[in-house]
Amino acid sequence: MGSPPHAHPLPTPSTPAGRDGLAALLDRPRQSVVALDFDGTLAEIVPDPERARAHPAAVPALARLAPEVASVAVVTGRPAGVAVRYGGFAGVAGLEHLVVLGHYGSERWDAVTGTVQTPAPHPGVAAVRAELPGFLDSIGAWSGTWIEEKGQAVAVHTRRASDPAAAFEALRDPLAHLAARHGLVLEPGRMVLELRPPGMDKGVALGEYVREVNAEAVLYAGDDLGDLPAFAAVEKLRSDGVPGLLVCSGSTEVTELADRADLLLPGPAAVVGFLAALADRLTGRP
Incomplete structure (x- = not known):
């Protein structure tokens, strides 16, 4: 059989x-x-x-x-x-x-x-959460982008932007510097950039x-x-x-x-x- x-x-x-x-x-x-x-x-x-x-x-x-x-x-x-x-x-x-x-x-x-x-939450996440709206506004990145609260992390999505890939690349370096300034790391994904604790x-x-x-x-x-x-x-x-x-x-x-x-x-x-x-x-x- x-x-x-x-x-x-x-x-x-x-x-x-x-x-x-x-x-x-x-x-x-x-x-x-x-x-x-x-x-x-x-x-x-x-x-x-x-x-x-x-x-x-x-x-x-x-x-x-x-x-x-x-x-x-x-x-x-x-x-x-x-x-x-x-x-x-x-x-x-x-x-x-x-x-x-x-x-x-x-x-x-x-x-x-x-x-x-x-x-316990990483203090850098709270600092970034407070700073991120003004930060995005200051670099002219509000259009089509939005912030996702993730508790232990914060993410910025570009999928709704008129050119999601271009918005993603434009934000990558500025958000990496912001993350590093607060002791966090930047995790890129599919039209999303996440700022989270290292380790x-x-x-x-x-x-x-x-x-x-x-x-x-x-x-x-x-x-x-x-x-x-x-x-x-x-x-x-x-x-x-x-x-x-x-x-x-x-x-x-x-x-x-x-x-x-x-x-x-x-x-x-x-x-x-x-x-x-x-x-x-x-x-x-x-």
Whole structure:
């Protein structure tokens, strides 16, 4: 008898390292971590980030997949509680042990407790928050740009500008200087520039979490520049003998991840389909 039919075909990674990573995950799922970015990976990028929501099939796919692996972690620049709310992750059967690492890992929400652990705010964030409106006005950057409050960080979006890419590039250096003056770092993204505290990124967060759960294989999926440190962390883990699979949720706005990915998928719907395919394979049913 052949293997059972699957509703979602499982794509093949384009690199040997990626194929090894996927094989290790399929062979040892209970020792594997599946880590995922939120915006652009589980949720479509939208002009207003407050309207972002996980793809409708994301939670069902994750709820089938999570019981089969060591852990599923969402690693995001958003506040952990916001990602939980926009993802619809709380109180879902099958996601009892989901972890959300928010603010690039400086915050953590555990489904098992339903609580967020958060550090004391960096004083530079409050200073930037107070200064930023006047700063943008003084450099003539108000038109089409807007500020997003993120608790532990502040972000400036240019997606609504008449020329989003030009506005992004014009703001990049001034905001980098503003961030440095207040002891912060500038994190560029897809038509967004985020000013946040230093010392934590998705690579640090992912590496620490993989070590915490003693994983023997890891998958990471992301779409933006902020995911590059997580890609680097997986590459480091692979050099240390831990197989890994790098998945890029494709975007014409960011090519750096696609160049380093083992598997390129055209956006959140395809990522969710891939997660469903993993669940099909690990549960042995469509």
